[in-house]
Amino acid sequence: TGIYSEFSFEGAILSNNLVDGAANGISIVNFNEGGRMAVCSNNIVRNLTTVGPYTADPPGFGVGISAEADTTVSGNVVENAPLYGMQLGWGPYLRNVVATGNIIRKAGTGIVVSVVEGSGTAVISDNVIDGAKNGAIIGQRWADPVTGDLTQSTDTGYAHLTVERNKVS
Numbered sequence: 001t002g003i004y005s006e007f008s009f010e011g012a013i014l015s016n017n018l019v020d021g022a023a024n025g026i027s028i029v030n031f032n033e034g035g036r037m038a039v040c041s042n043n044i045v046r047n048l049t050t051v052g053p054y055t056a057d058p059p060g061f062g063v064g065i066s067a068e069a070d071t072t073v074s075g076n077v078v079e080n081a082p083l084y085g086m087q088l089g090w091g092p093y094l095r096n097v098v099a100t101g102n103i104i105r106k107a108g109t110g111i112v113v114s115v116v117e118g119s120g121t122a123v124i125s126d127n128v129i130d131g132a133k134n135g136a137i138i139g140q141r142w143a144d145p146v147t148g149d150l151t152q153s154t155d156t157g158y159a160h161l162t163v164e165r166n167k168v169s
Contacts, residue, residue: 023052089114115139
């Protein structure tokens with residue numbers, strides 16, 4: 001991972017960085033261990049790989065930006081993330097995450113978001129997603145995709161999610 005804020009952190013600012021070539025770009029996770037409250041803004045994350053220096057935990061390597069709790073992810077550019085441009089939440093570990101105003105290009109999936117029972121609020125809006133092979137925004141149960149592309153409907157079917165005004169090409 002190029003940059004990480006994990007486990008028992010409270011209050012991280014990850015801004016104005018360039019991650020060019022890594023297994024994962026920026027990781028703001030481990031809400032289950034107390035990791036929460038961050039701003040991830042104005043970063044460029046590009047040219048990631050699915051091969052890492054150790055055996056990957058699910059979902060694997062190739063994720064641009066991951067966030068789980070009380071976090072704003074805005075104004076970032078993610079390009080060439082072979083697995084996901086962004087991963088919001090992991091199982092029930094999702095609370096108060098906002099992803100807005102980001103550009104994601106050439107990703108396996110643009111944004112994945114947890115739809116597991118017990119997941120908290122997420123707002124995904126005003127992002128540009130270009131060239132996501134497996135869909136722009138997909139709901140997942142841990143590493144398994146369980147929805148179609150959530151940008152294709154005005155109702156996600158999940159009360160904890162707001163998905164709106166994203167541009168997909």
